[in-house]
Amino acid sequence: MSAGHELDSMFYPKSVAIVGASPNPTGWGGTSFLTRLIQLKFPGNLYPVNPKATEIQGLKAYPDVRSIPEPVDFVVVAVPAAVVPGVLEDCVIAGAKNVHVFSSGFSETGEEEGRRLEEKVVEITRNGGLRLVGPNCFGIYVPASGLTHWGARPTGSGSVAFVSQSGGHGEELSDYAQGLGIHFSKIISFGNACGLQVNDFLEYLAQDDDTEIITMYLEGVRDGDRFTQLVREINLTKPVIVWKGGLSDSGARAVASHTGSLAGESRMWQAFFAQTGAIRVHSLVEIIDMVMALKYPHVPQGKRCLLLGGGGGNAVALADIFSGEDLDVPPLSDETRRGLAEFIRLAGNSIRNPLDLWNVLDDIQLLRRCLDLVIADPVIDMVVLDRHAGSWGNEDRMRQRELNDYIIDFAKNNIYNKPVVVAMRMLEHDPDIIAAGARLRRDFALAGVPSYSSPADAARALGRLVKYREFLVESSGDKGPAR
Amino acid sequence: MSAGHELDSMFYPKSVAIVGASPNPTGWGGTSFLTRLIQLKFPGNLYPVNPKATEIQGLKAYPDVRSIPEPVDFVVVAVPAAVVPGVLEDCVIAGAKNVHVFSSGFSETGEEEGRRLEEKVVEITRNGGLRLVGPNCFGIYVPASGLTHWGARPTGSGSVAFVSQSGGHGEELSDYAQGLGIHFSKIISFGNACGLQVNDFLEYLAQDDDTEIITMYLEGVRDGDRFTQLVREINLTKPVIVWKGGLSDSGARAVASHTGSLAGESRMWQAFFAQTGAIRVHSLVEIIDMVMALKYPHVPQGKRCLLLGGGGGNAVALADIFSGEDLDVPPLSDETRRGLAEFIRLAGNSIRNPLDLWNVLDDIQLLRRCLDLVIADPVIDMVVLDRHAGSWGNEDRMRQRELNDYIIDFAKNNIYNKPVVVAMRMLEHDPDIIAAGARLRRDFALAGVPSYSSPADAARALGRLVKYREFLVESSGDKGPAR
Numbered sequence: 001m002s003a004g005h006e007l008d009s010m011f012y013p014k015s016v017a018i019v020g021a022s023p024n025p026t027g028w029g030g031t032s033f034l035t036r037l038i039q040l041k042f043p044g045n046l047y048p049v050n051p052k053a054t055e056i057q058g059l060k061a062y063p064d065v066r067s068i069p070e071p072v073d074f075v076v077v078a079v080p081a082a083v084v085p086g087v088l089e090d091c092v093i094a095g096a097k098n099v100h101v102f103s104s105g106f107s108e109t110g111e112e113e114g115r116r117l118e119e120k121v122v123e124i125t126r127n128g129g130l131r132l133v134g135p136n137c138f139g140i141y142v143p144a145s146g147l148t149h150w151g152a153r154p155t156g157s158g159s160v161a162f163v164s165q166s167g168g169h170g171e172e173l174s175d176y177a178q179g180l181g182i183h184f185s186k187i188i189s190f191g192n193a194c195g196l197q198v199n200d201f202l203e204y205l206a207q208d209d210d211t212e213i214i215t216m217y218l219e220g221v222r223d224g225d226r227f228t229q230l231v232r233e234i235n236l237t238k239p240v241i242v243w244k245g246g247l248s249d250s251g252a253r254a255v256a257s258h259t260g261s262l263a264g265e266s267r268m269w270q271a272f273f274a275q276t277g278a279i280r281v282h283s284l285v286e287i288i289d290m291v292m293a294l295k296y297p298h299v300p301q302g303k304r305c306l307l308l309g310g311g312g313g314n315a316v317a318l319a320d321i322f323s324g325e326d327l328d329v330p331p332l333s334d335e336t337r338r339g340l341a342e343f344i345r346l347a348g349n350s351i352r353n354p355l356d357l358w359n360v361l362d363d364i365q366l367l368r369r370c371l372d373l374v375i376a377d378p379v380i381d382m383v384v385l386d387r388h389a390g391s392w393g394n395e396d397r398m399r400q401r402e403l404n405d406y407i408i409d410f411a412k413n414n415i416y417n418k419p420v421v422v423a424m425r426m427l428e429h430d431p432d433i434i435a436a437g438a439r440l441r442r443d444f445a446l447a448g449v450p451s452y453s454s455p456a457d458a459a460r461a462l463g464r465l466v467k468y469r470e471f472l473v474e475s476s477g478d479k480g481p482a483r
Numbered sequence: 484m485s486a487g488h489e490l491d492s493m494f495y496p497k498s499v500a501i502v503g504a505s506p507n508p509t510g511w512g513g514t515s516f517l518t519r520l521i522q523l524k525f526p527g528n529l530y531p532v533n534p535k536a537t538e539i540q541g542l543k544a545y546p547d548v549r550s551i552p553e554p555v556d557f558v559v560v561a562v563p564a565a566v567v568p569g570v571l572e573d574c575v576i577a578g579a580k581n582v583h584v585f586s587s588g589f590s591e592t593g594e595e596e597g598r599r600l601e602e603k604v605v606e607i608t609r610n611g612g613l614r615l616v617g618p619n620c621f622g623i624y625v626p627a628s629g630l631t632h633w634g635a636r637p638t639g640s641g642s643v644a645f646v647s648q649s650g651g652h653g654e655e656l657s658d659y660a661q662g663l664g665i666h667f668s669k670i671i672s673f674g675n676a677c678g679l680q681v682n683d684f685l686e687y688l689a690q691d692d693d694t695e696i697i698t699m700y701l702e703g704v705r706d707g708d709r710f711t712q713l714v715r716e717i718n719l720t721k722p723v724i725v726w727k728g729g730l731s732d733s734g735a736r737a738v739a740s741h742t743g744s745l746a747g748e749s750r751m752w753q754a755f756f757a758q759t760g761a762i763r764v765h766s767l768v769e770i771i772d773m774v775m776a777l778k779y780p781h782v783p784q785g786k787r788c789l790l791l792g793g794g795g796g797n798a799v800a801l802a803d804i805f806s807g808e809d810l811d812v813p814p815l816s817d818e819t820r821r822g823l824a825e826f827i828r829l830a831g832n833s834i835r836n837p838l839d840l841w842n843v844l845d846d847i848q849l850l851r852r853c854l855d856l857v858i859a860d861p862v863i864d865m866v867v868l869d870r871h872a873g874s875w876g877n878e879d880r881m882r883q884r885e886l887n888d889y890i891i892d893f894a895k896n897n898i899y900n901k902p903v904v905v906a907m908r909m910l911e912h913d914p915d916i917i918a919a920g921a922r923l924r925r926d927f928a929l930a931g932v933p934s935y936s937s938p939a940d941a942a943r944a945l946g947r948l949v950k951y952r953e954f955l956v957e958s959s960g961d962k963g964p965a966r
Contacts (some may be wrong), residue, residue: 108795164796165796166795166797166799167796168793168795168796168797169794169797172910173910175912176912177912178912179911179912179913180912217796219796219799245796245799245800245803246799246802246803248803248806248812249806250802250805250806250811250813250836250837251799251800251802251803251806253814253835254795254799254835254837254839257795257833257835257839258795258796258798258799258833258839259795283800283939310651311651311652312649312651312737312740312741312742313647313649313650313651313652313700313702313728313741314649314652315737315741316649316702316728316729316734316737317728317734317766318737319729319731319733319734319736319737320728320729320730320733320765322733323731323732323733324731328733329731329733330733331736350737350740350741352593352736352737353733353736354733354737356740427656427659427767428659428662428921429658429659429662429663429925430662431918431919431921431922431925432918434917434918434921435914435915435917435918435921436914438911438913438914438917438918439914442914
């Protein structure tokens with residue numbers, strides 16, 4: 001929510017018209033949008049628009065937007081591209097300012113006809129004062145107002161916003177994230193960006209009380225200076241995570257075919273990240289990995305990791321992986337090592353860092369003793385635990401559950417407030433064990449403990465978290481560290 | 484097998500003594516080794532050695548190696564470190580040349596006592612002319628001769644060798660790989676490398692008819708010049724894949740704690756890879772991804788990929804990922820695009836490259852038509868197909884199976900001999916769908932089609948394959964391209 005922003009009526013509409021809904025309930029596009037709004041119990045008025053129908057899914061149908069008896073808060077347009085300009089003209093006449101055009105077939109086709117139609121859309125939008133999302137996109141997803149256009153149903157409302165030039169990414173991300181307990185305030189898929197731009201959405205999200213973290217998938221940005229300025233400001237209070245697509249030559253060509261955008265130069269984007277401190281990622285998984293790290297209340301005060309795993313080769317791999325993300329893996333202090341040596345034999349183990357301690361990872365008493373020692377060590381800022389699933393018998397499974405419950409408690413309540421995160425160890429071919437590992441990862445995530453599909457994923461997210469924290473401290477200057 | 488190499492008696496022993504086996508059948512170390520050899524039906528003579536027992540697991544036990552009534556081909560030593568020198572002296576006296584020392588507690592502990600013991604081991608080995616593997620390692624795994632020391636049982640024999648300074652990596656790799664249909668000729672875990680060195684094993688594998696691909700996990704190499712020379716030679720006929728661990732500072736410390744090795748400098752290793760053309764990887768998964776690409780009979784004649792996926796944002800991501808691995812994603816030729824345009828509508832799709840064609844990925848007739856066109860395009864050297872699992876109903880599942888069977892046939896038998904590989908699309912939180920995806924990946928792999936857990940993994944392996952092929956062509960000079 002926000003205090004009277006003009007886009008409020010788009011994100012929290014009291015009425016929605018769906019132009020292009022059809023009486024065929026299995027239809028794609030407008031019909032499926034209507035079905036989803038009904039299924040999600042959209043609380044306001046729904047107006048199907050179709051000149052060939054009088055009733056659709058039990059609702060009175062209207063021949064055009066002008067015939068709807070109230071000024072509609074939000075119009076969704078899902079008709080062939082050639083018909084879109086006419087519908088937009090109707091919206092202007094009817095005073096329906098907020099419009100989402102789902103239809104594709106514009107500049108992204110690379111054909112003359114599409115380009116011409118897109119010019120027309122831009123013209124009507126500008127002259128008519130429309131607030132247009134799209135065309136060629138999935139539009140607005142706001143669980144709190146019952147608004148969604150894709151198949152993955154929201155199961156809750158959260159504090160993460162995702163601004164995306166790919167609707168597919170929006171759907172996939174919403175589904176993936178909520179399975180791991182991360183929910184969204186808003187997802188905005190805005191495709192060819194003929195009307196509202198990423199900057200318009202950013203201005204809204206900056207003042208939106210429901211949004212605490214802003215994530216983005218971008219293909220092209222028009223007003224780069226304003227964008228940089230906005231992100232630089234917002235990033236100081238709401239972390240901004242950006243995946244920029246299309247920086248390779250062939251990626252830029254794919255961007256042109258997808259949203260007709262100009263992908264921009266790699267160098268320009270490097271400068272953007274350096275100036276804004278925005279967190280740079282390269283996939284949807286990395287977005288969620290990062291969100292998980294940011295939402296976790298314990299904040300690392302430095303970059304020094306304690307890594308606890310099993311196996312000597314694995315210890316070497318862990319050290320290399322975390323060092324590769326600009327994190328430190330320092331030797332433990334003498335005092336901690338003396339404490340560990342009291343109950344760990346040296347042959348076949350290592351009490352340096354990474355700790356190579358199979359038996360500790362499998363025994364709650366040893367693990368407790370070990371974690372109590374290492375978390376207190378002043379050379380350590382955070383702890384990463386190797387976990388894995390196996391084809392365990394009942395007894396093992398119960399012991400593992402007890403261990404995992406203990407880890408969750410320790411990760412959330414350790415008195416040092418140091419982050420404790422879990423990295424899954426998944427060198428597996430067996431689908432059942434892979435599923436068990438995924439379940440375990442999800443259990444940690446749902447319990448509020450950042451958990452990653454691999455040590456490499458954990459290292460990447462933690463490395464970025466540390467870098468973001470450093471940016472905040474530097475930016476705060478003599479005002480003292482932020483938060 | 485080989486023609487009379489002195490290490491033949493170690494890799495294909497007719498008799499094995501296990502020093503440190505105990506009557507307790509659940510014991511670790513020597514006891515478990517003996518159990519595994521019995522379970523695997525090791526065809527030769529087994530001699531448990533334990534001064535406190537007369538019979539172990541139904542076999543006559545001997546008090547020491549000297550008391551065994553025949554010269555033993557291979558002695559496995561699993562006793563506390565302090566006792567190891569005495570056992571080695573017995574081996575020298577008994578004329579048992581091939582020895583594997585499992586025991587840890589030597590230089591890797593960083594303690595004076597361990598260093599002193601290791602010096603003694605080196606001295607006895609050198610003076611007694613022993614061929615020592617270890618200490619502090621899992622030793623030799625040869626499915627063809629019934630030899631294994633770890634829990635993951637071999638299910639077959641293959642053409643891949645793995646030389647590893649981590650036994651844990653050996654066990655994990657053997658298990659992971661064979662689940663995907665890749666089997667080993669030999670796995671050699673050689674730990675602290677006090678006797679036989681990586682160069683000794685390489686010389687053996689170079690002439691070993693059972694080995695076609697050599698993979699390695701190394702922490703430190705002593706005779707670097709000889710190593711470089713050997714790999715440079717072997718790599719021309721048997722691809723050599725190397726994971727070097729411990730190149731970060733903390734990784735180097737972990738290496739010291741693990742096998743007491745000197746990790747060496749990053750720059751030195753860069754030179755090694757440049758000079759030898761060895762394939763550089765950074766994990767066990769990457770080793771197997773690479774082996775899969777190398778074993779596939781179709782060889783890319785260039786670096787130009789056709790990528791077929793669904794979703795516009797996904798197409799941009801695919802293009803960026805493959806470009807990032809030095810592969811090309813060129814636009815299709817006009818002729819191919821004209822052919823595609825005959826049955827694919829432009830709005831919402833892209834027939835450039837990557838192809839963004841959801842419906843083609845779900846319809847065997849369309850897929851066939853599409854693949855027949857793109858595989859024939861002279862601008863394309865290989866094809867990568869996006870696959871994913873879903874929570875499908877029966878009908879969908881059957882259609883998917885038909886599609887996948889068709890893809891397997893096409894990947895193996897297309898008349899252009901161009902590689903066709905599968906990249907799983909796995910943005911999933913649902914453990915059951917994750918398991919279904921893993922099963923699908925495995926099905927492709929077991930059918931002989933390279934399949935990868937993600938587009939990033941596929942791109943990495945294919946990029947390395949192309950680079951390796953280029954190295955072969957350059958190395959062959961005016962003798963024409965190899966193979």
